[in-house]
Amino acid sequence: MSEFWSVWIIVLTVGNILACLWLVRWTMRSRAGEAAQGDVTGHTWDGTLQEYNNPLPRWWLWLFYITLVFAGVYLALYPGLGKFQGFLGWSSGNTLAAGDGSQYKGEMQKAAEKYDPIYKQYAAVAVTDLAAKPEYQEARAMGKRLFLTYCMQCHGSDAGGSRGFPNLTDGDWLWGGAPEQIAASIANGRTGVMPTHAHLGDAKIDEVSTYIMSLSGRNVDAAKAEAGKQVFLSAGCIGCHGMDATGNQMLGAPNLTDGTWLYGGSAGAIKQTITKGRNGVMPAHKDLLGDEKVHLLAAYVVSLSQK
Numbered sequence: 255m256s257e258f259w260s261v262w263i264i265v266l267t268v269g270n271i272l273a274c275l276w277l278v279r280w281t282m283r284s285r286a287g288e289a290a291q292g293d294v295t296g297h298t299w300d301g302t303l304q305e306y307n308n309p310l311p312r313w314w315l316w317l318f319y320i321t322l323v324f325a326g327v328y329l330a331l332y333p334g335l336g337k338f339q340g341f342l343g344w345s346s347g348n349t350l351a352a353g354d355g356s357q358y359k360g361e362m363q364k365a366a367e368k369y370d371p372i373y374k375q376y377a378a379v380a381v382t383d384l385a386a387k388p389e390y391q392e393a394r395a396m397g398k399r400l401f402l403t404y405c406m407q408c409h410g411s412d413a414g415g416s417r418g419f420p421n422l423t424d425g426d427w428l429w430g431g432a433p434e435q436i437a438a439s440i441a442n443g444r445t446g447v448m449p450t451h452a453h454l455g456d457a458k459i460d461e462v463s464t465y466i467m468s469l470s471g472r473n474v475d476a477a478k479a480e481a482g483k484q485v486f487l488s489a490g491c492i493g494c495h496g497m498d499a500t501g502n503q504m505l506g507a508p509n510l511t512d513g514t515w516l517y518g519g520s521a522g523a524i525k526q527t528i529t530k531g532r533n534g535v536m537p538a539h540k541d542l543l544g545d546e547k548v549h550l551l552a553a554y555v556v557s558l559s560q561k
């Protein structure tokens with residue numbers, strides 16, 4: 255904040271408080287030509303309702319003065335007057351006056367003192383045990399709370415996913431369902447690269463889409479599907495999805511034969527995938543969360559598909 259805006263804010267804030275004080279003193283002053291205190295002023299409403307010239311109630315005045323004093327004390331202790339940090343040196347985050355009264359830092363430190371030993375204790379237990387054994391119920395509950403904080407916005411609160419965001423409960427994995435593969439997905443992130451194939455042209459894309467639909471047992475034009483198979487074998491699809499189209503977990507290339515779809519299994523969705531390509535990104539969480547939380551999250555995710 256520049257010096258000018260700082261001073262400007264201080265002038266506005268202090269000016270407003272003084273103006274409030276002045277206003278209440280001004281309304282209390284008696285003026286010439288007014289009715290004497292306790293007398294009717296002569297204003298009448300609704301036939302019989304009369305206005306008296308009475309002073310403001312004392313309790314109300316006191317409340318008013320107290321709020322003004324409160325504002326003064328508050329602005330002296332806490333940030334509020336331009337660049338002035340307040341005598342307590344408090345700040346909400348660690349971006350302003352770092353190192354002193356930062357509430358965010360303090361709370362994070364307290365949480366770390368409380369939870370770090372628990373995370374450490376679970377970090378020594380295998381993911382499969384945390385995911386399955388009854389005595390680790392509480393570890394899974396912690397994993398779930400982490401999931402609801404960091405993962406829900408993409409995978410859904412029940413981890414059921416949605417278009418473009420994989421379902422984590424169905425035992426069907428793009429990148430592998432072994433505990434260490436799941437932990438790697440969470441820690442390092444994943445990027446699915448399905449290149450655009452617009453160069454094949456509409457007719458071939460239509461054929462290869464028909465072939466792909468036939469693989470999951472749908473009724474399609476057999477001749478078209480056969481033509482599509484030739485496209486599939488010759489257009490490079492097998493390099494990633496495999497000869498039999500069952501996918502490749504090293505590349506995150508989905509199995510195209512199982513009737514589970516990341517981007518939808520309609521003819522339109524499949525054609526769009528092939529024409530425009532897809533680029534699903536799972537962000538890396540290692541730096542944000544640390545190894546121990548990733549470990550707990552992996553255990554929670556593994557537990558979801560064990561039912």
Ligand code: HEC
Pocket residue numbers: 401404405406407408409418419420422426427428429430436439440444445446506533534535536537539551552555
């Ligand atoms: C910004 C959205 C986003 C967030 C946040 C996110 N994910 Fe993901 N995640 C994805 C996408 C998209 C994919 C699929 C990537 C692809 O297309 O290959 C994915 C993939 C995964 C996979 C691999 C699934 C498979 O089938 O192999 C796992 C496991 C996973 N996420 C767990 C998590 C966990 C746990 C968290 C929370 C720490 C999380 N994700 C947070 C978007 C997200």
Ligand code: HEC
Pocket residue numbers: 445446447448449451462466486489490491492493494495505506507508510514515516517518524527528532533534535
């Ligand atoms: C370079 C590797 C690569 C090649 C080549 C490739 N794909 Fe893919 N394909 C992928 C990946 C990776 C994904 C998942 C994308 C994501 O996670 O965002 C995918 C996704 C798809 C999907 C969506 C599946 C779903 O569950 O929604 C279809 C359909 C598909 N590919 C068909 C094809 C066809 C047909 C070809 C050949 C014309 C082809 N792919 C070529 C890697 C490839």
